[in-house]
Amino acid sequence: xxxxxxxxxxxxxxxxxxxxxxxxxxxxxxxxxxxxxxxxxxxxxxxxxxxxxxxxxxxxxxxxxxxxxxxxxxxxxxxxxxxxxxxxxxxxxxxxxxxxxxxxxxxxxxxxxxxxxxxxxxxxxxxxxxxxxxxxxxxxxxxxxxxxxxxxxxxxxxxxxxxxxxxxxxxxxxxxxxxxxxxxx
Numbered sequence: 001x002x003x004x005x006x007x008x009x010x011x012x013x014x015x016x017x018x019x020x021x022x023x024x025x026x027x028x029x030x031x032x033x034x035x036x037x038x039x040x041x042x043x044x045x046x047x048x049x050x051x052x053x054x055x056x057x058x059x060x061x062x063x064x065x066x067x068x069x070x071x072x073x074x075x076x077x078x079x080x081x082x083x084x085x086x087x088x089x090x091x092x093x094x095x096x097x098x099x100x101x102x103x104x105x106x107x108x109x110x111x112x113x114x115x116x117x118x119x120x121x122x123x124x125x126x127x128x129x130x131x132x133x134x135x136x137x138x139x140x141x142x143x144x145x146x147x148x149x150x151x152x153x154x155x156x157x158x159x160x161x162x163x164x165x166x167x168x169x170x171x172x173x174x175x176x177x178x179x180x181x182x183x184x185x
Contacts, residue, residue, distance in 0.1 A: 005098030007113040008045040009106030026052030032180035040064030042075035105138040129176040131164030
């Protein structure tokens with residue numbers, strides 16, 4: 001069983017493909033016998049991935065800051081809910097509990113979480129696979145900015161090129177070396 005951390009938006013976005021991908025990712029995590037570690041919310045894409053994983057019987061651990069731990073945001077029925085003081089502790093706890101990291105489309109918080117885990121790996125604080133489920137090339141502009149930083153000499157290419165990127169969940173699991181991966185499309 002792999003402990004998969006998923007960073008995802010607290011909104012659904014404007015494209016139904018985002019919701020579908022989040023739901024399918026939750027199912028794939030559950031069907032592979034893996035655990036989901038995530039931000040603890042029931043809203044947006046993070047809610048979709050958690051609800052679909054829970055519906056298939058997966059272990060789902062939500063880490064949520066105290067100021068968000070209320071009925072409008074907090075997902076019911078989690079295997080475990082960890083309430084922390086703030087967003088810094090939330091990220092640190094998610095990172096500490098996980099073995100693999102996947103980003104779905106999302107907003108500033110999702111970008112922050114992805115950048116944080118990339119920074120931890122760059123500084124050799126973790127050695128874990130990181131991937132983006134790049135639905136509708138959502139991450140293309142961000143990756144272009146990263147590649148610009150490489151070209152300008154601020155980032156080593158290996159820190160960017162090692163990020164697994166695909167819009168196919170089965171392929172992403174293969175790239176991240178997650179066993180019991182769903183078949184690629």
